[in-house]
Amino acid sequence: MNRRTMHILVALVGVAASASASADSVRCHVIYGGETWTLDAAPTTSPYQVRNQKIGRYFEFKLINAELSNTGRFVRIYTYAMSSGDPVLIHQASYRPPFDARNADWGFTGFQYVYEPSKGSELQYWCQYLA
Template sequence: MADRRLALLASLLMAAPCAQADSVRCHIVYGGEPFTVDATPTDAPYRVPAQKIGRYFEFKAVYVTAPARAAAINLYVYAIASGEPVPIHQAKHRPPFLASGGPHGFTGLHFVYEPSKGSELQYWCERLP
């Protein structure tokens, strides 16, 4: 099972479209299907929309660079099994942002579970210079 996950993540890297300079790319696997979410620097973090991932999840990546005191990469996972998005996971990464922290970027590999269905979403993110 772990080999299959690694193969899926590797295929994400090869199949992913080019990202804009100074961006964040998150690699997501849900139900064996790969997804990619890109984020570029924004000064309007509350306007960044979440993206639907499969049937039960939404994922949002927010990359804030200014003002400097608020600089962060914020990652959110929402469960939508009940119809309305409910936040179930949040991660905040402060500068310095590393281009890569290993095989699973600066975040490491995360596993997030939808509470009522038990569905699993996996993700990791990297910063692209």
């Protein structure tokens, strides 16, 4: 096998691996302060190990895509305010299958708005299921 063929095979294996990794994943699009973050979550059996993602100065966002033997499949979304320096939960949403798009443009969550109470900052998000 020549070097060029080896590089092509390695590239194809990488594409196949990334395609299988995205199966059953959830992707959220988070908008704050004119910036957009894209967060992906593959199914996990350890939802308590998922870490918050810092969004701008005043928010943290947690996306959990879990598959547990005792409770089944679920997606949970948590938004925390950070104005005091410590995360304070200000929004939580839970979803169970089927994760069909309620709206073709805004995924299974629809377009959501979350407001930080002391500063009045607005975060927006919507999430889609990647089959």
